[in-house]
Amino acid sequence: MYGGGNTFEAIKAEGLEEEDARKMAEFEGRIAQGEKIEPDDWMPRLYRQQLIRMIEQHAHSEIIGALPEGTWITRAPGFRRKLALMAKVQDEVGHAQLLYSAAETLGKSREEMLTDLINGKSKYSNVFNYPTYTWADSCIISWLIDAGAIVNQMANSKGSYGPYCRALERICAEEAFHLKYGHDSVVYMATGSSIQRQMVQEALNRWWSQIMTFFGPSDKLSVHTETLMRWKVKMASNDECRQQYLDMYVPKILELGLTIPDPLLKKNEDTGQWEYTEPDWDEFRRVINGDGPCNAERLGVRRMAEERGAWVRLALKNPTAKYVRPLA
Amino acid sequence: MSLKSLDPRINRLNLPDGEQPPMEPKAAFDQFETYEVFAQKRDNTPFTYAGPVHAPNADVAFLFAKEQYSRRSACSGLWVVQTRHIMVSPYANDDECIYDTFKVEIPEHTAWPLESYEVFHLKKRGKAHTHIGRVGATSYQEAYHKAKQAFAAQHPAVNMWVVKSKNVLQSAEEDRDMWLTLPEKKYREPAAYKVLDRIKSFKEKQQKALNK
Numbered sequence: 001m002y003g004g005g006n007t008f009e010a011i012k013a014e015g016l017e018e019e020d021a022r023k024m025a026e027f028e029g030r031i032a033q034g035e036k037i038e039p040d041d042w043m044p045r046l047y048r049q050q051l052i053r054m055i056e057q058h059a060h061s062e063i064i065g066a067l068p069e070g071t072w073i074t075r076a077p078g079f080r081r082k083l084a085l086m087a088k089v090q091d092e093v094g095h096a097q098l099l100y101s102a103a104e105t106l107g108k109s110r111e112e113m114l115t116d117l118i119n120g121k122s123k124y125s126n127v128f129n130y131p132t133y134t135w136a137d138s139c140i141i142s143w144l145i146d147a148g149a150i151v152n153q154m155a156n157s158k159g160s161y162g163p164y165c166r167a168l169e170r171i172c173a174e175e176a177f178h179l180k181y182g183h184d185s186v187v188y189m190a191t192g193s194s195i196q197r198q199m200v201q202e203a204l205n206r207w208w209s210q211i212m213t214f215f216g217p218s219d220k221l222s223v224h225t226e227t228l229m230r231w232k233v234k235m236a237s238n239d240e241c242r243q244q245y246l247d248m249y250v251p252k253i254l255e256l257g258l259t260i261p262d263p264l265l266k267k268n269e270d271t272g273q274w275e276y277t278e279p280d281w282d283e284f285r286r287v288i289n290g291d292g293p294c295n296a297e298r299l300g301v302r303r304m305a306e307e308r309g310a311w312v313r314l315a316l317k318n319p320t321a322k323y324v325r326p327l328a
Numbered sequence: 329m330s331l332k333s334l335d336p337r338i339n340r341l342n343l344p345d346g347e348q349p350p351m352e353p354k355a356a357f358d359q360f361e362t363y364e365v366f367a368q369k370r371d372n373t374p375f376t377y378a379g380p381v382h383a384p385n386a387d388v389a390f391l392f393a394k395e396q397y398s399r400r401s402a403c404s405g406l407w408v409v410q411t412r413h414i415m416v417s418p419y420a421n422d423d424e425c426i427y428d429t430f431k432v433e434i435p436e437h438t439a440w441p442l443e444s445y446e447v448f449h450l451k452k453r454g455k456a457h458t459h460i461g462r463v464g465a466t467s468y469q470e471a472y473h474k475a476k477q478a479f480a481a482q483h484p485a486v487n488m489w490v491v492k493s494k495n496v497l498q499s500a501e502e503d504r505d506m507w508l509t510l511p512e513k514k515y516r517e518p519a520a521y522k523v524l525d526r527i528k529s530f531k532e533k534q535q536k537a538l539n540k
Contacts, residue, residue: 035422036454038487071335084515094396101362101380110382111354119350131334162454166379174400180521187523191530255527257534297333300343303351313359316384323357324411326380327364327489328457 016227019044031232036162039105039328046224050233051161052106053122059099060117060124064298065145066092068128072138084181088142091174098167101326105163109323118303126284127210129292136189136196136203143182144207144249148214150179151245160232163328183252190256197257204253205261212262212279215241246274363389364414365397366448366459368405375407377448377457386410386497394506400516403507406499407459413495415468420486422453427480427488435469444493445471447478449485457489 023042030037037043070089076082100110116122127145132138153175157168189200216238219225228234236244246267253260265276287295331343360382366375378397383389389408398406420426442464448457460483463474471490479485499506514520 030421033422038419038453040416040419071337080515083513087513087516091400094399097381097396098379101382104362104380111358115351115353133334165454166456170379176518177516177520180518180523181515184521184523187526187530191526255531257530296345297331297338297343300331300348301338301341303348304341304343306351316360316388318361318384321357321361322412324362326362327411327414327416328377328379 016044016046028230031160031230036165037160038162039325044231046227047231047233048106050228051164052103052108054233055099055103055106055164056108056113056116057123057125059096059103059113060122061128061149062092062096062099064117064124064128064302065141066096067298067301068130068132068294069138069141072132072135075135076138077135081185084177085138085142088178088181091178095167095171095174098170099164102161102163102167104325105328107325109325114302114306118299118306120290120299123288124298125214126288126292127207127214128298129287129295130206130210131294133206134199134203136186136199137206139182139185139189139200140203140207141182142178143186144204144211144253145214146175146178146182147249148211148241148245150175151241151248152215155235155241158232159235163326166328187256190258201258204258208261209279212242212276213281213284215239215245217281217284243274246276250274360384360388362411363393364409364411365389365393366407366409366457367397367403369402371404375405375459380411381408390497390499398507402510404504408497409491409495413491415472415490417472417488419450419453422486424486425480425484426486427476427484432469432472434473435467440466442466445475446491446493446496447471447475448489448491449479449483450487450489451483451485453486457487460485462493 020042024044027037027041027043027047030041037047066089069085069092073082073085073089076085100113103113104110113122117124127141132141150172153168153172157165157172159165186200189196219238225234225237246265250260250265250267262277265274267274286292329345331338331345333339361384362380362382363386364380365378367378368375378393381389381392381396383392386408389410390406393406393408397403417426418430420429443466445463445465445468447460447463449460450457460479461475463471463478465471465474468490472488475488475490
C-alpha cells in the first residue's frame with residue numbers, strides 16, 4: 001500500500017447546480033444512511049470524476065512505488081529479506097490491478113489510465129520521484145511510507161463507493177505484513193552496529209521531508225472539500241491524517257534512538273497538535289509537475305514496459321472481443 | 329544520451345533521456361476482456377466474489393485469478409466467469425429485497441431441456457456477491473423467476489447475478505494441491521515479525537550505557 005486518499009490537483013467542480021435535484025437528494029440520503037454506492041447507481045458528475053481521479057492515482061502510486069523498492073530485491077541482505085521483499089512488491093502490483101478495476105467500474109478504461117500516467121496527465125504519490133540510495137532507504141519506505149498509506153487507506157475503506165471499499169478491504173488485509181516487515185527491517189538496523197545505525201539514520205534524514213509531504217498540503221476547508229466529505233469520498237483532511245500519523249509513529253522512531261531531522265517538531269501539550277517545520281511545498285509542486293530526481297526514470301520504465309509489451313498484447317488479442325467494464 | 333539511474337539494470341535498458349513525445353492514445357480496446365472471479369475459502373463454504381481480472385482467454389484468466397485472489401489467503405476452489413456472461417439485476421436499497429422491487433416478464437416455457445444457472449446474491453451494498461444456489465431454466469428471465477421462488481424468502485438480497493453454469497470455469501478437484509504451499513510462506517504473515525524483544529533489549533543496553 002503506497003498511496004491513496006488525496007489527489008494532487010485542485011478540485012474542479014462545475015455543473016453541480018445542473019444535477020437533477022431529486023436524484024441528488026436520493027443519492028445524498030443513501031450516503032447519509034451509511035449505504036454504499038454501487039456502479040449502476042446514479043451519481044453526480046463530481047463524485048464520479050473525483051473518485052476516478054483518486055482511485056486512479058492510488059493505482060498509479062502502487063505500480064510506480066514498486067520500482068524504488070523492487071530495485072532492492074536482488075541486493076536485499078539475505079534470503080529471508082529477499083523473499084519478504086519480493087512478496088511485498090508483488091502485493092503492491094496486485095493492488096494496482098485491484099484499484100484499476102475499481103476505477104474502471106466508474107467508466108474509465110485501464111488503457112486510458114495507463115496512457116494518462118505515461119503522458120503525465122495523471123499523477124502518483126510524489127515521494128516516489130525520489131531515489132533509494134541504500135538498502136536502508138528501502139526499509140524506511142517499507143515502514144514509514146507504508147504506514148502513511150495505511151493511515152489514508154483505513155480512512156478510505158469507510159468511504160461510500162462499494163468497489164473501492166471492496167478493493168481496500170483486500171488491500172488492507174494483505175498489507176498487515178508490509179508494515180511489520182518494514183518495522184522489523186528498520187529495527188534490525190537501528191539496533192545493530194554503528195554503521196547500520198548510521199545508514200538507517202541517513203536514510204531517515206533523506207526521507208523525512210517526503211514523509212511530511214505525503215499527505216499533501218494543508219487543505220483549507222473549501223465548499224468542494226466539504227461536499228466531498230459529505231459524500232464520503234474524502235474521509236479526513238490532509239492535516240488530520242498528518243497529525244494522526246505523527247501521533248502514531250514519532251514515538252516509535254524515537255524509541256529506536258533515531259533522531260528526526262526537524263528541530264521544531266514537538267507536540268503542543270495545550271492544543272494536542274504536533275508543531276513542525278512546514279515542508280517545502282514549492283519543491284513539492286515543482287517535483288510533482290515533473291522536475292524531480294526520478295520522474296523521468298519512473299515514467300521511462302513504465303513507458304518501456306508498455307511499448308515493449310505491445311506485441312504480446314497484440315499477439316494475444318482476440319479480434320472479436322469487446323470491452324466490458326468489470327462489474328463490481 | 330540515455331537516461332542515468334542509480335540502478336544498473338535501468339542503465340542497461342538504454343532508455344532515452346530528455347523530453348519524450350506523448351504516447352499515442354490506444355484504441356478503445358487494446359488489451360484483454362474482463363473476467364469475474366469467485367473464491368471458496370474453505371470446503372463447504374459458498375463461493376464468494378473476489379474481484380475482476382483482465383485476460384485474453386479463460387485459461388489465462390484462471391492463472392491470473394489464482395495469483396491475484398488466492399496467493400495470500402486460504403483457498404479451496406476458484407470459479408472464473410467472463411464478465412459479459414453475467415446478467416446483473418438492478419440494485420435495491422439496503423432495506424429492500426431486489427425480488428420485490430424488480431419485475432421481469434415471465435417467459436413462455438418453450439424450450440427443453442433445462443439448462444443449469446448459478447445464482448449469486450449481494451446481501452448488503454458494499455459487501456461481496458455470494459453463491460446462493462443453482463436453478464434449472466431455459467433463459468436468464470426464467471432463471472431469475474426460479475431464483476426468486478427458491479431463494480427470495482430465506483435470502484433477501486439487494487442485487488443478484490445469474491450465469492449459465494457452463495460458462496463458469498471451475499477449478500478441478502485434483503488441482504487442489506496448488507494451494508497447499510500457502511502455509512509454508514510464513515514470511516508473509518505479520519506474526520512472523522517479532523520486534524518487541526529486540527527493542528526492549530536495545531533500550532536496556534542504552535540505559536546501562538547511560539548509567540555508567
